[in-house]
Every structure is written in C-alpha cells, then in structure tokens.
Amino acid sequence: MRKWTLMLAPIGILIAGLMVLYLKAHPTIGAVRPELFLGLSYFPWLAAAILIAFFVQGVLIHRGMDHLIFPTVLLLASVGIVEIARLKPALLAPQLRWLCIAMVALLVVLRLDSCIKRALDYPYLLGIACVGLLGLPLLFGTEIGGSRNWLVLGPMSIQPSEFGKILIVLFLAAYLSDHRRVLTLPSRRILFLRLPPVRFIAPLICIWSMAVLMFVVERDLGSALLFFGIAVIMTYMATGSRSYAFIAIVFIAAAAAISYTAFGHVRVRFDIWLDPWQDPNGQAYQVVQSLFAFAAGGVWGTGFGFGHPGFIPEVHTDFIFSAIAEEMGLIAALMIMACYIMIFWRALQITLACSREREMLLGAGISVLNLMQAFIIIAGVTKFLPLTGITLPFVSYGGSSMLSGFILLGMLLSLSKEQKHG
C-alpha cells in the first residue's frame, strides 16, 4: 500500500491546483457542476494522464523496479502543469498530452530495455548518431527564441538537442566503459598532466568540440554547457583522472574566452550576468524581472495565482522556476530542489547497485544529467551563473524536453530491475 500512497502527492497537487484555477475563473456560486467539469477541454487528457500514471506505477511495482523515483518525477511534472495552467491556460492541454505521450514512451523503454542495453555494444554508432542528430539543426534548423536549435516538422517543432543528450549519455557510457583501462593508462606526461595516446581521447575531444560548436553556431548555450559538463563528469567518473577534468576546464575556458571576444551574443549574456543593472529594460530585462519575482515571492510566496510572473518573457518554459518561486515562495523553490536531489540520490543508489560497469556509468550519467540540467537553469534564472536557455526537467513546458526526460527515466528504471536479478 505504501508503494501507492506516494502517488497521492502528485495527483493531489494536480487536481487541487486545477480546481483552484477553475474556481478563480468561475467565481460565482453554483458554477461547479459536474457536467461543466466534464466539458473542460483538458479533462480527457487529465483523466488519461492520471490513469497512465497509475498504470506505470503498477508496472513498476509489479516488475519489482524502483517505485520512488516515478512519483517524485510526477510530483515535479504536476507542479509544472499546474503552474503552466495558471500562466498559459492554452498550453495546459498540450502539456497534459505530452505527459501522457512521455509516460507511454517510458513504458516502451521499459519494454525494450534489452535492446537499449544491446545498443551499448556499439559506442561509435551511438556517437555518430549523436553528432548527426545534433548536426541536423545546422542544416535544417529554424531559429526559435534566439536559438537555432529547432527542427520544424509539419505542425511539430522538436529540439534535437533534447534527444541528443540521451545518445550522448549512452555513447559516453559505452565508450568509457570499453576504454576505461586504456584511458587511465599513463603513457605520456606533459608537464604535470598524464595523458593516454591521442587516439583514445579523440572521441572526447570530439564531443567537447561539438558542444562548443553548438555554443557558437546554434546559440544553444544551455545545451552546450550541459553536454560539455556531462562529458567531463562522466569521464572523471570512469577514469578518476584529474588530468581530464583539468584539460576540460582549460578547454572550456579557452572556448569561452574566444567566443566572448568573437561573438556578440555570448558577450551580451556574460555582461548581463556581471551587471544586469546596466541595461535592466533591454538585454537584461528577463533576468531582472526574474530577480524581482524571487523578491516578490519571499519565503511564503504571493499565493498561487496572485503573483505577477507575466512580467517575465518566456516564463512558462525556461523561467518557470521563477514563477513558482514568486507564487509559492522559497518553500516551494526549495522543495522542488529537494525533489531533484531525492531523485538524484535514489538514482545513485540504483547505479551503485548495478553489476556491470557500463550500466553503472549509464545510470550515473543519467542521474548527473538530470541534476545538472536543473542546476544550470535554476542558476541561470537566479543570476547565480550566466543565463543559458534550457528547460527545467519535467517542469517546464515542452514536448521534447518531457519526452526525453521520461525516456532517460525509463532507462534508469530498467537498471533498477537489474539489481534484483543480479
């Protein structure tokens, strides 16, 4: 029974939040009638999402997989959905639909877990697929919101980088586990650095370069930072070599310095971070408004539906954390962050219980990826780090982001089944 009660929190938030919004929109007494309720355009999707969620939890419990992570992820998703419904009511139904699709994708991943594990046998194929996927926007990309990282396919627009991150984690896990011993073999010393032959670190250099390329050409600073960070951390996890970390930091510092001098948009981001009050109504408008949102929220928040997060452009995607902090306060902000930490901690437990190196690396990669993405965007909207546009996993509006998040989650949960059997 305890395995099921966890589902109460996300479903409760979802229903209570939507009820509040419904009552706010229909303040007259007597407006709450069942038939009106059933007539809501999002109602079918809401019902479907709840049913699928229970089904997924049922599958997880039945198969003896981890049953704590999924409700926690769902909790984040329900907070996101409720806030999206308050910010952009028109996007509520699409977001619920994406949640349904993502949960179905999760089930598919759980079903195909053996295929995915087999894919780990072909690291170079994964690497090439990843490069290919990330390269697509360069050829066919469309610029949306200042980043040229979108592919428009008919009525849908997808962000290949969201799916690229799945491939990159798979690639790194496969490649690093195959070459762990070679990579840690000190065959050459340059100054105080101990480096293996160039041909072994070439793929890593390749990934790093790709990240920088995205940084510069696609203007997708968030994804670039994420890819680069995950590559560095997974390399360290696999090899334990500080030389790699050092090289990576030198590499990114050099790349950042070059792009700062050479590219205007990078310079603008950095200058905004250093001093947003230089141009608070122009370039730094978004960040300044976000800071005002945090200040307005204070500890307890203004109350759900009573803040003014609408002052922040793009508040429902990248800046949703600011909206949550404004309306639900520091309390909610810290709870959201605690959710990411709990997911991370639980994912690490799954990872450490794995028996095979590549699965261990895969699990660690997914755990770090999730936490790092949350870190990058939360740090961005609070001006802790320069702002880089990226979604808050499971919370922000966006199909690609939701889908890739749940696919990664599926892969992680598959690993939790592993620990029972072996």
Place this chain on the structure above:
Amino acid sequence: MADRKLRKQILQAASACMALFGVLALYIVYLTTWAAEDLSSNPLNMRSAAARADIWRGTIYDASGTVLAETADDGTRRYPFGKMMAAVTGYNGENIGSTGVEGHANRALLGLTDDMQRMGPLAQLLQTGRGNDVRLTVDANAQKAAYEGLAGRRGAVVVLDAETGAVLAMVSTPAYDPNDIETNWKVLSKQADGALLNRCVQGLYPPGSTIKPMIADAALTEGATDEKEVFDCTGTLDVGGGHTIGESHGEVHGKVTLRDAVTESCNVTFGTLGMRLGDAKLKKAYERFGFAEGIGEDIVMEQSHLPDFGKLSNGDQAQVAIGQGTLLVTPMHMALLADAFANGGRIMKPYLVQQVVSPNGMVVSETQPSVWRTATSPEMAAIIDSYMERVVEKGTGRAAHVFGVRVTGKTGTAENPAGADHAWFIGSADLPKRKIVFAVLVENGGGGGTEAAPIARRIIESLA
C-alpha cells in the same frame, strides 16, 4: 578492485554535484530573504503597482449615497462632480500619487490592511478583488451651493456639522478637474498658489474682523472688560508711536458696549481690548482656541501663523485683536472657531470619512465624533453666540439672514498685501435637522458683509 574504484569515483563526482546544488539553494535563500527588500523597492519593479492595479478601487459616496468617485469598467477613475468636489475627493493618478480622500483613504479603497504584507499567501484570504467603498460626511447639495456661490472667484468654503465636526462641504477655488488631472499635471504643478492648493486647509489668510468674537471671549474671560463697559468710538484709535487704527469707511460708532462693538465690528473697541490684554493673554486666547495646532488624518490642516507674542508693540497687539498684522489662519480653522461658540464651547474634530464599507455591505469602520478641544465655557459661548446672532439680525451680517432660521455670524474684511480686501464670513445656522457652522472666504472679494455673507445664506438655504 576496479568496481570499487568506479563506485568511489561516481560518489566523488556525485558529491561535488550535490554540493554545488546546495550552494545554489543557499543562494536562493539569500535572494528571497536578505536581497528581497532591495529588489522589491527597486523603482523598476512594477509588481507592487501591478498588485494595486489588480484591485478594483472602491467607490466614494457622499452622505446621501451620491457617487463622488468611482472606477469605470475600463479601470479609469471617474469623478462625476469634477472640479466642484476636487477639494474633497482629491485625485488618484498612477504617476502623480493621490491626495484628498483618495490619498487618505487609499488603503481602505484598495481593501488593504496594515499587517497584510507580512502574511504572504494568507493575505489572499483577506484580500478581495474589490476594495472597500468609502462614505463621506459631505452633502453634495451644500457643496454645490458653496461652489456656485463662489461663482468662479478665488476662495474657500468650509461647512461643518456643529455637534459632530462632520464636514458637510469643503470647496476651494480655483479647482482642478480630477478627471483629467494627469494630462494637465505639468501646467497645474507649476502654479505657485493655483488649483492644487486646497485653500480650506492649506491656505493662510489674515482673519480680519472674524477673529473679534474670540477677542471678546478673551476680554470677558480675562476680566479685561465686562458686558456693561461703554467704549467711546471716535473713528480712530491712537496706538502710540504715531500710529493709529481706523474704522472701515471712516465710520464713527460713538458709545458702544462690547455687544455693539461685535455687531458693528468696531475696530477701536477691539484695538483697545487687544492692548489691554497684552501679549501673554492674547497668546493664551489663541492657544485656547487651537490656533497653534494643526490637524492630521483625513483633514490635514496647517497650523496658523501666529504673531511673535512677547515682542509685540501696542500697535501690533491692537492689530492682532482685529485680525490683521502677521496673523494668518486657514478657513477650516475659522469654521472651528465658529463651532466653539455654536457648540457650547467645545470644538469638534472635523472629519470627512463617515464609514468604510466592504463590497458585501459590511461596515468595516465608522467614525465617532470626538471633541478636538474645549475652548471656552458654555456660559461664555452662549454670550458670544448671542452677540453673533445680533450681527446677522442688525449688524454687518444681515445678508446672511434666512427667514425662520436662527443664523449667527461675524463678517470680516481683511486687508492684505496681495490686493483688494479678503471677504470673510463665519458663523452658524440652527437648521431643523442639524446645527451647522461655516467659514466663507472670497480672496480679494471686498467686504465680508456684501460678498461672503450671501454665500453663507445660499448654503444655509441648500441645507434647510
């Protein structure tokens, strides 16, 4: 073992990630607590203004429920009476702030209470989307009579309920139109003593002869004279140092008692009394009637400008006793002086806001009349009141006479450096429903009996 090494490295990297995340959490705590105050008060922060704009500002009503200010469907503020009510309603503008009742009752009109800000989301339980309504003491008819009585001349009229201090009318001209003040703001704000000045409570004028009832009170109270003493008015009074005080229009009143001196507004008699009283007793009288004090809250009245008591020459003392010299008072204060004699010696505290009513009709607060100060004894008040009654019956204030109503009054024709004399009339009227007191001032209007008293008559008729 390699496996163990891998686990160790994973844990190391994971710990680093979590530590970074923890630092970020601490930073957010800092941002929402320590840094919040500065950010909230940043002039670029539009959130508090937006929060106020979200609230449907309440309606301002007069005593009988006539709308004086309301929020239209498009969110703009409408003032049906425009200039006529400007001194009462004040204005409310996004960029220019607010004054008058709009300013004083701002929080009530927005439905805010003091400790809401610290309550976070709980405040939403108390906050309605619609602010409270405010019901004033003002009578739109009296206000109209006063405004029309001034007929475009510069001046001020204050009418109070004698027994409660409730403001029945408050007119200041020239007036601004609160409906379009924001567009005219640049011009209005540059005028030194223009429409933005509420003359009733901020305008300072020499009171002239309207101060004589108080001097009569002081002279009787201090024993400087009695009701039987006969003064001999020769038309001029030698105040020493080669200076004299004369009567207006060169009149000679001959043998007069104090009562006659009030009726005929005899400068010679009051100049004599001023010199007899001397600095200390004059000062005491002015303080007794509250001229050294202002008033706050909904009636923000300036304190009067009193002469430098203690350093006055005989001539100055005589001038102060006939309301000239460096003495400057507000029209509101002269209405309060009239109240002292009409209300048995007690001056009521003037107020404008009778009730604050919540959107669902609940009375949030109700103003109870209170005594501002006890200026004189009931017996003394009755004597002076009878003198003032005679002013309207037989003296200089006959123009204020209304058939069937007991009206008291005192005229004033105040010399001033700005030009023609200011016309004053203060007094009271015993109406069937209530007793009122009033002060009428017409700037540079000429004689109080001919210019100001008829306006008082008009107001009395409007309320009768």
